[in-house]
Amino acid sequence: MMMLVPRLARVLALLLALGxxxxxxxxxxxxQTTQGPTAWDVLGARxxxxxxxxxxxxxxxxxxxxxxxxxxxxxxxxxxxxQSPRYSEFRFWRQVAPGAxxxxxxxxxxxxxxxxxxxxxxxxxxxxxxxxxxRKAKEAWVYYDxxxxxxxxxxxxxxxxxxxxxxxxx
Numbered sequence: 001m002m003m004l005v006p007r008l009a010r011v012l013a014l015l016l017a018l019g020x021x022x023x024x025x026x027x028x029x030x031x032q033t034t035q036g037p038t039a040w041d042v043l044g045a046r047x048x049x050x051x052x053x054x055x056x057x058x059x060x061x062x063x064x065x066x067x068x069x070x071x072x073x074x075x076x077x078x079x080x081x082x083q084s085p086r087y088s089e090f091r092f093w094r095q096v097a098p099g100a101x102x103x104x105x106x107x108x109x110x111x112x113x114x115x116x117x118x119x120x121x122x123x124x125x126x127x128x129x130x131x132x133x134x135r136k137a138k139e140a141w142v143y144y145d146x147x148x149x150x151x152x153x154x155x156x157x158x159x160x161x162x163x164x165x166x167x168x169x170x
Contacts, residue, residue, distance in 0.1 A: 027164050032129040036096025036158045037146045039067050039108045045144035067094060067108070074107045096148060100155045105141065105148060112141035112148075122149065126159050133157045 043063055047055040055063065071091060074081075081087055086104075089097040094108055116122060122140045123130040125147045136156040137149035149157040 028161050029164060030125075030127040030129065030159050030161055032126075032132065032157065032159050034098060034158075036098075036100075036148060036155070037109065037143055037160070038096075039094040041146070042109045042143050049144065070107045074104070096155060096158065098155050098157070101153065102150060105155065109143055112143055114142040116140050116142075122147075126157075129157070129159050133159075 043055055043060070047053065047059070071094070075091065081090065081104075084099075086097045086099055089095045090100070090104055090108070096105055096108060117139050119134070122137055123134065125140060125142065126133050126137075126149070133149050133156070136151050138152060139150045141148045141150070145161040147159050148155055149159075
């Protein structure tokens, strides 16, 4: 009887571990979105990834000045953007929007973590949304939990990886 209890406990622990491992796969979902990441989103993700913490007040202030300078320079060089429906997202919200050019995305988010033109990798990143994107997407840029898809000229789609444990504000 003494040997039965530890053995039973080990079997239960193993079953619980297997159940937890099966659930881990389901904790993240990939959702397609019409609103891309903001520059703040990427700054926060980059800081967590590199430093293991949120950016400090001084880091945010310095970064804000850099982004504002890049945006002002870009708008001086591309005054036609002021007539675009994307102007508010770019200038004030600092957010990637459908139709944004590669250079607009770089101004807001800087260099991506990864760039790819491989259809298999783009399909893997988009998961179930690839059927909607595959006709248009020719390149993907990865920014932490976000993937931005481009055709020859501009953003044609965006997906992001979301934890099911994150709060939802629907």
